[in-house]
Amino acid sequence: xxxxxxxxxxxxxxDLVLDRTVDVPREMVWAAWTQPEHxxxxxTPAPWKTIACEIDLRAGGKFNTTMQSPEGENYPxxxxxxxxxxxxxxxxxxxxxxxxxxxxxxxxxxxxxxESAGAGTRYVATVLHRDEATRKQHEEMGFFxxxxxxxxxxxAYVKAKLM
Amino acid sequence: xxxxxxxxxxxxxxDLVLDRTVDVPREMVWAAWTQPEHxxxxxTPAPWKTIACEIDLRAGGKFNTTMQSPEGENYPxxxxxxxxxxxxxxxxxxxxxxxxxxxxxxxxxxxxxxESAGAGTRYVATVLHRDEATRKQHEEMGFFxxxxxxxxxxxAYVKAKLM
Numbered sequence: 001x002x003x004x005x006x007x008x009x010x011x012x013x014x015d016l017v018l019d020r021t022v023d024v025p026r027e028m029v030w031a032a033w034t035q036p037e038h039x040x041x042x043x044t045p046a047p048w049k050t051i052a053c054e055i056d057l058r059a060g061g062k063f064n065t066t067m068q069s070p071e072g073e074n075y076p077x078x079x080x081x082x083x084x085x086x087x088x089x090x091x092x093x094x095x096x097x098x099x100x101x102x103x104x105x106x107x108x109x110x111x112x113x114x115e116s117a118g119a120g121t122r123y124v125a126t127v128l129h130r131d132e133a134t135r136k137q138h139e140e141m142g143f144f145x146x147x148x149x150x151x152x153x154x155x156a157y158v159k160a161k162l163m
Numbered sequence: 164x165x166x167x168x169x170x171x172x173x174x175x176x177x178d179l180v181l182d183r184t185v186d187v188p189r190e191m192v193w194a195a196w197t198q199p200e201h202x203x204x205x206x207t208p209a210p211w212k213t214i215a216c217e218i219d220l221r222a223g224g225k226f227n228t229t230m231q232s233p234e235g236e237n238y239p240x241x242x243x244x245x246x247x248x249x250x251x252x253x254x255x256x257x258x259x260x261x262x263x264x265x266x267x268x269x270x271x272x273x274x275x276x277x278e279s280a281g282a283g284t285r286y287v288a289t290v291l292h293r294d295e296a297t298r299k300q301h302e303e304m305g306f307f308x309x310x311x312x313x314x315x316x317x318x319a320y321v322k323a324k325l326m
Contacts, residue, residue, distance in 0.1 A: 008223070008262040059222070059246060060171070060254075082245065082263055083222060091223075095258040095265040099171040100245055100272040102258040102293045106265030130265045 008111065013132050016143045018125045020151060024158045026114040026121040030087045031162060032154050033112065039065065041161070042153035045146050057084055062098035078103070089113050106130060108138065123151065171274065176295050179306045181288040183314060187321045189277040189284040193250045194325060195317050196275065202228065204324070205316035208309050220247055225261035241266070252276050269293060271301065286314065 010017050022029070032038040036053035043050040044067050051074070052066040063079040080098055083091040095106030108127050115122040125147055129135040173180050185192070195201045199216035206213040207230050214237070215229040226242040243261055246254040258269030271290050278285040288310055292298040 014264070091263060093259065093263060093265060095269060096256065096272065099291070100254060100256060100274070101177070101291045102256060102269030102272055104269075104293055106258060106267075106269065109259065109263040109265055111263070128262070128264045130267055 008126070010126050014129050014135050016127045016129075016135060016138060016147075018144065018147045018151070019122070020148070021117045021120055021122045022151065022155050023120040024155055024163065025119065026087050026116055028158045028162045029114055029121050029123060029154065030090075032158055033090060034084075038157065038162075042157045043150060045149035045153070056098065057081065059083060060098070060100050063092045064098075082109070087114060107134065125151075171289070173289050177292050177298050179290045179292075179298060179301060179310075181307065181310045181314070182285070183311070184280045184283055184285045185314065185318050186283040187318055187326065188282065189250050189279055191321045191325045192277055192284050192286060192317065193253075195321055196253060197247075201320065201325075205320045206313060208312035208316070219261065220244065222246060223261070223263050226255045227261075245272070250277060270297065288314075 032042060034055060034057055036055050039053040039055075040050045043053070043065065047070040049068045050065050051068045054062055054064040056062045059081055061081050063081055065077050067075045067077065069075070077094065078097045079092050079094045080096040080100060081090070081092045083089055090112040091109065093106065093109035095103055095109065097103055108129055111126045111128070113124045113126075127138065127143070127147075129138060195205060197218060197220055199218050202216040202218075203213045206216070206228065210233040212231045213228050214231045217225055217227040219225045222244055224244050226244055228240045230238045230240065232238070240257065241260045242255050242257045243259040243263060244253070244255045246252055253275040254272065256269065256272040258266055258272065260266055271292055274289045274291070276287045276289075290301065290306065290310075292301060
């Protein structure tokens with residue numbers, strides 16, 4: 001199957017991009033992103049928590065998480081993987097759930113790409129929205145802080161537990 | 164990349180399935196479904212027409228068509244391929260457009276599978292909806308007649324032009 005890698009150029013009106021180089025190997029970033037037992041340790045910026053995660057790591061497979069607010073309220077999220085290229089590229093969306101069934105109110109598609117950068121990893125998360133209002137809403141929800149803090153947590157977790 | 168083939172079992176409350184065996188080879192069914200110059204000849208039950216089609220045949224690539232009513236009104240449709248396995252399996256959705264960008268109001272995902280059946284083809288189109296109301300709306304729009312008539316048109320076109 002041809003991949004859509006390279007097909008996509010971010011649109012500054014519709015997309016948000018976090019592009020950082022971190023000092024952990026990409027195989028470990030990949031492991032942290034694709035195994036539920038790792039996800040729960042870093043995925044949600046504290047004091048929020050990710051308390052459950054289900055992953056079926058293939059195109060069409062589920063990517064479901066449950067987040068918990070500091071007040072103890074649970075927020076389930078349902079999504080579906082679109083592309084899975086180990087250690088390189090992970091694409092998922094909440095426009096579809098497991099088996100590609102459409103959802104009612106899609107919010108985003110995320111494209112994560114990993115490249116080796118010396119002993120570390122260039123980490124690029126591109127998040128696509130359907131319109132400018134949704135992109136703005138995500139930015140105001142704290143995209144840069146949120147995804148950035150989660151990445152800091154991922155790096156700290158990898159260093160403490162996987163290296 | 165692992166495929167989601169076999170992952171999916173139709174849900175009678177949410178899905179519509181057209182399962183027929185036709186007497187043309189599956190390579191020709193595949194060609195008719197994946198090349199714009201063929202699509203315009205059979206895709207829409209007459210007296211409706213498909214007057215334009217753009218296809219980028221890969222996961223994440225566009226599948227856009229413009230349909231025209233008997234009164235001459237144009238209806239553009241935008242979608243995206245999710246899986247492309249030549250002569251076997253084609254998955255596309257309107258929950259996403261080219262590059263996997265989410266859309267505002269997803270209607271369906273379609274999974275087309277082709278198997279050789281003697282000199283012909285077993286043709287199974289499974290259409291997934293987000294809820295029972297949407298499935299029912301599609302059924303009332305004439306899913307079985309519409310997709311069935313389009314398939315009759317496809318077979319007639321293949322016999323006249325591709326065999």
